[in-house]
Amino acid sequence: MKGQLLWLLPLAGICLSLPAQAQISPFRGSKGTPLNNADITALTDATNRLLDRPQLVTGGTEPWSNPQSGASGTLTAGNPLKRHGLSCRSVQYLLIFPPPNPQRNRTLVWCKTKNGWKIG
Numbered sequence: 001m002k003g004q005l006l007w008l009l010p011l012a013g014i015c016l017s018l019p020a021q022a023q024i025s026p027f028r029g030s031k032g033t034p035l036n037n038a039d040i041t042a043l044t045d046a047t048n049r050l051l052d053r054p055q056l057v058t059g060g061t062e063p064w065s066n067p068q069s070g071a072s073g074t075l076t077a078g079n080p081l082k083r084h085g086l087s088c089r090s091v092q093y094l095l096i097f098p099p100p101n102p103q104r105n106r107t108l109v110w111c112k113t114k115n116g117w118k119i120g
Contacts, residue, residue: 070098
């Protein structure tokens, strides 16, 4: 089953012990323009599409958007790495919001587990 999107670093330790689909969104509670449920769904879907590519290369991108909120952006795959014995990948998130809201950047590390992708 594909994982759900998460981010908050204080929750990273907890997230490693939970199945990905049970995790809380990493973009909720962060400062700046909030993301709604449809934005989170679009980000989650884009993350899964990117990470599940059979031949994912560093620099590979995946767009996301929510026409209802006007939020959009791009995910960019970083270098593969190992954490806690798992194969992982950093992902750079560009979040773009309608004016006058500023864009945001976030980088997360996702690790492949037997239960799907989780924050590493």
